[in-house]
Structure formats: C-alpha cells, structure tokens
Amino acid sequence: MKHKKILSFLLTLLLLISTISVNMSYAETTPSIEMVLNKTTANVGDIITATIKINNVRYLAGYQLNIKYDPEVLQPVNPKTGAEFTERTMPVNGNLLMNEEYGPTNMVANNIKSGILNFGCVYTYANDYKAVGIDEHTGIIGEIGFKVLKSKNTSIKFEDTLTMPDAISGTNLFNWDSEIITGYSVIQPDPIIIEAEPLKDAYVSMELDKTKVKVGDIITGTIKIENMKNFGGYQLNIKYDPTVLEAVDLATGGAIETRTWPVTGETVLLNEEYGPTRIVMNNKSAGIVNFGSTYTYL
Missing domain, CATH: 2.60.40.680 (Immunoglobulin-like)
Structure with a gap:
C-alpha cells in the first residue's frame, strides 16, 4: 500500500513537471521584437533609454529597423556617455549577431534632422552559422538613449518607410537562409509624457x-x-x-x-x-x- 502511495506521488509530480514544461514551451513560442523604455515620464534634460529586444525569433541572422521620433523633442545619444548620434551611429550594448566568426556587418542610414534611425546588421557567413546549428533567437539588439530637449508629450516607435517595402511595422528580420521572417509581433513602447521644465529660482x-x-x-x-x-x-x-x-x-x-x-x-x-x-x-x-x-x- 505504501508503494502505491509513493508511486501515486511520483506520477502526480511527473504530471506537474510535464504541465509546467508544456506551459514554458508555449510561452517561448511567441516570437516578437519589442522596444522597452526605462521610463515614460521625464523632464527636459533627462535621457530615456530604449532597449530593443528579440524574443524567440528562431534562426535569426539579420535585421533592419526603422525608428521614428520627434527631433524637436528628443535627441538620440549614447545612453552611457551622452555622445550624440550621427548618421552612422549604431545602438550600443547589444548581445545578438555579434559573433565575429560569422562576419557581422552593420548598415546605418540615420537621418537625425528628420527624426529617423535606420540601421541593421547581418551575418555575412550565414552558411557557417547555419552549419553549426545553434541559432541566436532571444536577446538584445541594442540600446539607444534619447535626451529630452523640449517639454512636449511625444513617442518613439518602429515605423514603416518606403525604403523597406516588405517591413512589418518598420522591422525586417532575416533567417540564416537569407529569407524574410514573418509571423512575429512588433511591440511598441508606451507614449512619453514630458513634464513641464522645473523653474529655477522662480x-x-x-x-x-x-x-x-x-x-x-x-x-x-x-x-x-x-x-x-x-x-x-x-x-x-x-x-x-x-x-x-x-x-x-x-x-x-x-x-x-x-x-x-x-x-x-x-x-x-x-x-x-x-x-x-x-x-x-x-x-x-x-x-x-x-x-x-x-x-x-x-
């Protein structure tokens, strides 16, 4: 009788573990790209950090992104140093598509005056990457700082552009066969509230x-x-x-x-x-x- 109780307990435990595994597997099957802001309420002079994340996009080997912001309100900068972005500046602090064995190649065409950041990266030796069989599917593409210049509510978002006709909300993702990836969701950040500039000695x-x-x-x-x-x-x-x-x-x-x-x-x-x-x-x-x-x- 005691053995039956132990067996019943083990079966219950096994069933519970299996259920958890299924739930975890289901949670991991939702591919997406998202932009997360460290804050959505800020003052003039603050730096808002936007982190671009990839979640479970299998066989990722390249990307191109188009991000729109209001240049009268926000200025893209390095979130650590405060250095201003130029037409050729890439995001920093990423951990995806950085393996030098596969020849990561950056492409940048920012238009700072128009409030556009357009950049991408691709593994040149995608065949070698595929041959190893270990894909990079979850991680951080990079971080971008946005310095607040003006007291006016605003937003930062992925946005379509004529130069990326096949994009999904301003995003193109490519697999290790150089094919466009589909079936993922694009998660936009919340609007940004810029509080009135504090008056000094008023x-x-x-x-x-x-x-x-x-x-x-x-x-x-x-x-x-x-x-x-x-x-x-x-x-x-x-x-x-x-x-x-x-x-x-x-x-x-x-x-x-x-x-x-x-x-x-x-x-x-x-x-x-x-x-x-x-x-x-x-x-x-x-x-x-x-x-x-x-x-x-x-």
Whole structure:
C-alpha cells in the first residue's frame, strides 16, 4: 500500500513537471521584437533609454529597423556617455549577431534632422552559422538613449518607410537562409509624457511697506514675480481679516468692491498686442481679494 502511495506521488509530480514544461514551451513560442523604455515620464534634460529586444525569433541572422521620433523633442545619444548620434551611429550594448566568426556587418542610414534611425546588421557567413546549428533567437539588439530637449508629450516607435517595402511595422528580420521572417509581433513602447521644465529660482511674493501701524494707516502690499519663464497669466487669492483691515484702491482711497481692480503700478502682462484680459472676484465681507490677468493671444 505504501508503494502505491509513493508511486501515486511520483506520477502526480511527473504530471506537474510535464504541465509546467508544456506551459514554458508555449510561452517561448511567441516570437516578437519589442522596444522597452526605462521610463515614460521625464523632464527636459533627462535621457530615456530604449532597449530593443528579440524574443524567440528562431534562426535569426539579420535585421533592419526603422525608428521614428520627434527631433524637436528628443535627441538620440549614447545612453552611457551622452555622445550624440550621427548618421552612422549604431545602438550600443547589444548581445545578438555579434559573433565575429560569422562576419557581422552593420548598415546605418540615420537621418537625425528628420527624426529617423535606420540601421541593421547581418551575418555575412550565414552558411557557417547555419552549419553549426545553434541559432541566436532571444536577446538584445541594442540600446539607444534619447535626451529630452523640449517639454512636449511625444513617442518613439518602429515605423514603416518606403525604403523597406516588405517591413512589418518598420522591422525586417532575416533567417540564416537569407529569407524574410514573418509571423512575429512588433511591440511598441508606451507614449512619453514630458513634464513641464522645473523653474529655477522662480517665486511669487507679497511685500508689505510696513508691519507696525496705527488705526487709519494704509499698508501697501506689493506682489512680485521673479524668473517666471514663459509667463502668460495668473490668478491670485489674498485673504485678510475684514474686522481689522479694509482693502482700498490706492489710486482713489475708496473701498475695493466686488469688481474693483485692486492693483496699481503693474509692470507685467500689459502689452496690448497680446490682448491682456482681467478677471476680478473680490468679496470684501469675507476678506477676500481674488483677481487675475492673462494674455488672450498666447
């Protein structure tokens, strides 16, 4: 009886291992090429690293890829050194099709100004490669760095081109018989969100001309901005105690009402060519001065 239990356990274990092997084999039968980004949210000045991967593409012996990006937003660079790509720069840090015994030959026709990276590699001695019978089917073609130049959402993707008429979404893969490989999927990276460029040493402040006063005195608050790059509008909400203070128009001395523009002596957002537009929503009973201005023709 004990032997039967042991036998039953071994059979169950064998069945479990077989099931796992089948699942693993099934997972490996999905050939693809993909571009993976190390981040999809970045700031101006950051470098985004794109890694191009091959997954289970059997008998791979060559490739040609066409990658499109926005050259106003991104600049291709070496992800390690930051050196800018040229028309003849290949991706770096790859581990596929690099065996010198089979004569790896690179082909590059980048167009940096147009935002195109077009490059490839092929084993010249593909017959020798095939004769050995050990194919390179999974690994990394290479890495490309993209330096963020501008605060604008963008994307990097494989894209078709007229110079590659038989391509699958901008990718051509070749086997060791020099035939085009089909039946694989092309996995594109997610869109890239470029966050607004952080302002350096920028601030808004309110300075009072005096902090010790008597009843009947007028305190003047001056609101200043510094280093607000690309400044085009504002809205401010100022709170005070209406049982102690009364907001007044410095030009007339009269109380500030719901629609009274509370500011005098402005030096920003005054150019009539850009249509400065004011908004006012004061509430003197609640002790609130709320106002703003923006250029209509930004």
